[in-house]
Amino acid sequence: MDDGPVDPGRRAHYGDFYQYGDFYQHERTGEPVGVVYGNCQAESVRVALSTSPTFPVRLVRIPPVHELTADDLPHLTSLLRDAVVLAAQPVRDDYRDLPLGTAQVSALLPPGARVVRWPVVRHHGLHPFNAIVRHPSDRSLDPPLVPYHDVRTLAEAAGLDWKPDLSPRNLRRVARQSVDDLAARETAAGVDVRVSDLLLPAGAAAAHTINHPGNEILVALALRLQEALGVPTDARDPGRTLLDSVHAPLLPEVVDALDLDAPPRAHWLVGGRELDDEVVRRAQLDWYREHPLWVEAGTARLAQRLRLLAAVR
Known part of the structure; x- marks a missing residue:
């Protein structure tokens, strides 16, 4: 696959994503792959899911949807055509004038692939202003x-x-x-896994900012995604604070x-x-x-x- 004009640092950070289409790597690993797709929360959910000792799929790290570019589309397409699992947040069709909507990327999956949808988590209860x-x-x-x-x-x-x-x-x-606003968005988006009921019981651990949920929420979400996929629910805290850049x-x-x-x-x-x-x-x-x-x-x-x-x- 043509590497395209990708920044070297970005290429190194998302190495599996940019190298996936290379014949030698795909043939060498031969393992089932999956994708966690969405905004900045998606990578943290991927990390939480990857703590599972039994999760049957290798989850490939990809850029958040708002950072994907036209040059990334061949890499994304190559990965999705092999993916057996897609855990995705709702993304509208033609997001940023690219075919990055959840329905659009789901259409690239092979027959029989599992798709589970989860919400964009926002909670201003701790930070009302x-x-x-x-x-x-x-x-x-x-x-x-x-x-x-x-x-x-x-x-x-x-x-x-x-x-x-x-x-x-x-x-x-x-x-x-x-919480009610998030519950309404969950219903409107038709997600398979809900999060809104977790926020108030989590107290101060629910979020660092309005769109950066804390580990307690992210791990609970990962467990619910495992349950929705019908695999053992054994995700755990990764031992470091996720989405830690801003509090x-x-x-x-x-x-x-x-x-x-x-x-x-x-x-x-x-x-x-x-x-x-x-x-x-x-x-x-x-x-x-x-x-x-x-x-x-x-x-x-x-x-x-x-x-x-x-x-x-």
Whole structure:
């Protein structure tokens, strides 16, 4: 297979993916292969599944769907044509103008391959102010310092007369709404494995950020995927923290309201280093002045959260 213009570091990181189509490797291994497909959560689920001593398939590490390029399509096609298992998150057809939708990649599988669908996990119950906002003009653009927006900063940038209600009752309501939102998305997407019921019982271990679930959730998800595939449920914690790059602050009001077994934390952790939340707020306010479209998109997209969090006057 033509290697194409792939960065050497990326090629090394995803070596099995880029080398899979090479005749010598395929013939040498001859083992059944599978794919865990989706966003940044997919690799962590693959790692959790790979802890199983009995899982009957070698799960090939691939780039997350938002990093796949047209040059990657021949490699993805070669792998999927041999895959006997596809564990996939819902991805819309022609995602990023490429045939990367879950239905589209599933169509490449050989007859008899197993497909099990699992949700994109988002949970803002622990971090009620944090959000992800995209704008059609540049869907990959993130605000500075951390790739998350804050509804308080958005409201300030928009000039809204808005103050949050951090009472225990309201924060519990926001957390419950987060779970209900995920449950509704699970139903709408028709997933085979659900996660929403795991979030509140996991407490502070449920997530590091709104889209980075903690190990407890990822391992439980891996066990449910094994069950759905009809194989032994023996995945276990890999012994390191997955999705560890960013940890959002944990407010003392949230700790109290949700009765969390964890200390509050006023700062971010980015790459293991502390980052003051006020520094993030100021940097993002400056950024919003140069990117007003994100303020408009964010306040529109997060209108329900703003209402839920608003203090009654």
